[in-house]
Amino acid sequence: MTEPAPWLAAKQALADDLFGEQDSWPARAFNRASRHTFIPPRALHAWPDRSTMDQIDLAADPDGWYRAVYSDHVIVTQQDKTGRSTSSCSQPSMVFAMLTQLDPQPGERVLEIGTGTGWNAGLLAAYLGADQVVSVEVDVDLAEQASGRLRAAGLPVRVITGDGLSRVPDEAPFDRLISTATVHTVPYAWVQQTMRAGVIVTPWRSDLDSGAILSLMVAGDGASASGNFTDIGSSFMSIRTQQFTAPDAPTNFTELATTSVPAIGPEDLFGEHAKFAIGLLVPGCLSWFDYNDEGLIDTVWLCAADSWAALHLATTVHQYGPRRLWDEVESAYHWWVEQDRPAYSRFGVTVTRRQQQVWLDTPDQIVTKTDA
Ligand SMILES: C[S@@+](CC[C@H](N)C(=O)[O-])C[C@H]1O[C@@H](n2cnc3c(N)ncnc32)[C@H](O)[C@@H]1O
Numbered sequence: 001m002t003e004p005a006p007w008l009a010a011k012q013a014l015a016d017d018l019f020g021e022q023d024s025w026p027a028r029a030f031n032r033a034s035r036h037t038f039i040p041p042r043a044l045h046a047w048p049d050r051s052t053m054d055q056i057d058l059a060a061d062p063d064g065w066y067r068a069v070y071s072d073h074v075i076v077t078q079q080d081k082t083g084r085s086t087s088s089c090s091q092p093s094m095v096f097a098m099l100t101q102l103d104p105q106p107g108e109r110v111l112e113i114g115t116g117t118g119w120n121a122g123l124l125a126a127y128l129g130a131d132q133v134v135s136v137e138v139d140v141d142l143a144e145q146a147s148g149r150l151r152a153a154g155l156p157v158r159v160i161t162g163d164g165l166s167r168v169p170d171e172a173p174f175d176r177l178i179s180t181a182t183v184h185t186v187p188y189a190w191v192q193q194t195m196r197a198g199v200i201v202t203p204w205r206s207d208l209d210s211g212a213i214l215s216l217m218v219a220g221d222g223a224s225a226s227g228n229f230t231d232i233g234s235s236f237m238s239i240r241t242q243q244f245t246a247p248d249a250p251t252n253f254t255e256l257a258t259t260s261v262p263a264i265g266p267e268d269l270f271g272e273h274a275k276f277a278i279g280l281l282v283p284g285c286l287s288w289f290d291y292n293d294e295g296l297i298d299t300v301w302l303c304a305a306d307s308w309a310a311l312h313l314a315t316t317v318h319q320y321g322p323r324r325l326w327d328e329v330e331s332a333y334h335w336w337v338e339q340d341r342p343a344y345s346r347f348g349v350t351v352t353r354r355q356q357q358v359w360l361d362t363p364d365q366i367v368t369k370t371d372a
Pocket residue numbers: 086087088089090113114115116117118119120121136137138139142162163164165180181236237238239240241
């Protein structure tokens with residue numbers, strides 16, 4: 001009797017978790033496009049509840065490698081010199097949540113932005129056929145590797161090297177477009193590359209919050225796309241040209257800053273739905289925490305270009321720069337409370353040639369807009 005391949009049990013266990021008894025196209029695609037054939041032999045296993053990642057090495061520890069690859073976790077496949085993750089194979093449950101939102105139909109053509117390892121493109125190709133899928137990857141090496149893996153898996157998707165924010169493939173328009181890298185502004189090129197009544201699914205985040213999945217439908221006249229947020233807590237890496245790194249605060253920040261007493265504390269701000277809404281209303285603002293020795297939040301930092309704010313021990317606020325970031329955050333919080341604390345899924349986005357409009361409940365109730 002032949003021994004089962006070492007990955008079969010791990011793959012089956014993840015399939016059971018993701019799909020149960022269901023016989024759906026995602027379940028069949030998962031079976032056909034095996035995740036392990038898309039992951040490089042050496043990579044990083046990102047645990048959701050840990051700040052550090054584990055090295056995985058197929059040659060040194062095959063069991064550990066397969067366990068990681070068939071966990072419902074992100075596998076990071078590339079980092080830059082600063083250690084920031086620049087490519088990964090996304091979390092399987094989130095991959096399938098997005099593919100379910102995309103809802104491609106047999107015979108349709110799909111454009112993917114962010115090829116990464118090629119796994120998501122492989123899943124789409126397993127269902128639609130490889131010639132129905134085109135994928136764009138900004139990184140030359142990643143694009144070549146993914147293309148090779150897709151060919152080896154018998155799913156030869158056309159992989160284009162380029163910036164997926166611009167209009168790339170000649171084959172446009174597509175029936176559906178999926179991005180696997182996060183945007184804070186949906187490029188109008190995506191609307192132009194998608195057919196009328198076609199669907200665009202992308203992770204979307206404000207700078208303050210980790211974001212949600214945005215599912216848009218292109219209007220009947222093809223001029224705009226509109227839709228709601230779904231699946232909060234998605235944490236995809238940002239599209240490369242929409243990343244923002246906070247500079248260091250001025251060394252004499254507290255001397256330069258004005259001091260005030262906060263009306264709200266971190267617990268008000270960082271509830272899931274409040275933070276999402278505040279992120280929508282306070283654009284371009286990053287936030288992070290400093291912790292004390294007991295692991296409790298000591299300082300909440302806010303930064304947008306040359307403006308800074310810090311909330312210390314929930315008792316004192318320092319603000320410095322042209323934007324009064326803490327005041328903006330407090331007003332956004334009060335607005336959210338006045339609106340009866342709407343959940344993230346009540347918000348949506350409309351993308352036109354000129355603007356990205358964020359709205360509450362209906363597209364005419366615009367909450368904030370940014371120029372394209
Ligand atoms: C989360 S990974 C993609 C996961 C991938 N779909 C998979 O199945 O492995 C995001 C990818 O988007 C790529 N990316 C970032 N900015 C891009 C851009 N402007 N155009 C095209 N690809 C981009 C990154 O290089 C990275 O490989």
